Amino acid sequence: MTMTKAIFEGKVYPSEQVVSDNPEYREASKKSDQMMRKLEKDLDKSEYEMVEEVLDEQAIMSDCQNLEFFKCGLAIGMVLREESEEMLKRLYGVGCSCVKTTEENPV
Numbered sequence: 001m002t003m004t005k006a007i008f009e010g011k012v013y014p015s016e017q018v019v020s021d022n023p024e025y026r027e028a029s030k031k032s033d034q035m036m037r038k039l040e041k042d043l044d045k046s047e048y049e050m051v052e053e054v055l056d057e058q059a060i061m062s063d064c065q066n067l068e069f070f071k072c073g074l075a076i077g078m079v080l081r082e083e084s085e086e087m088l089k090r091l092y093g094v095g096c097s098c099v100k101t102t103e104e105n106p107v
Helices: 003-008 023-042 045-092
Strands: none
Touching: 023 045
């Protein structure tokens, strides 16, 4: 299976597989866990469940937004690739190597 097919069939889940090693992320995660434990102690069960539900909905929103960012980045990357291929064709002609040098185009 190609990566493109896996992406579009929803078989690639970077948000579930990648854990950031960014110290800022790790600190925020630690603080979030601490605050959730405090809320669990301070709130009654129904209030705490509401907090969890809000966080679940925010996670869904974040996943949707991240997917849109990914799709936008992928689309931009594909357009950039097409544009660079067209540029190389204009500079060097079809089938020519981009490392080929000429007096007009000393690469």
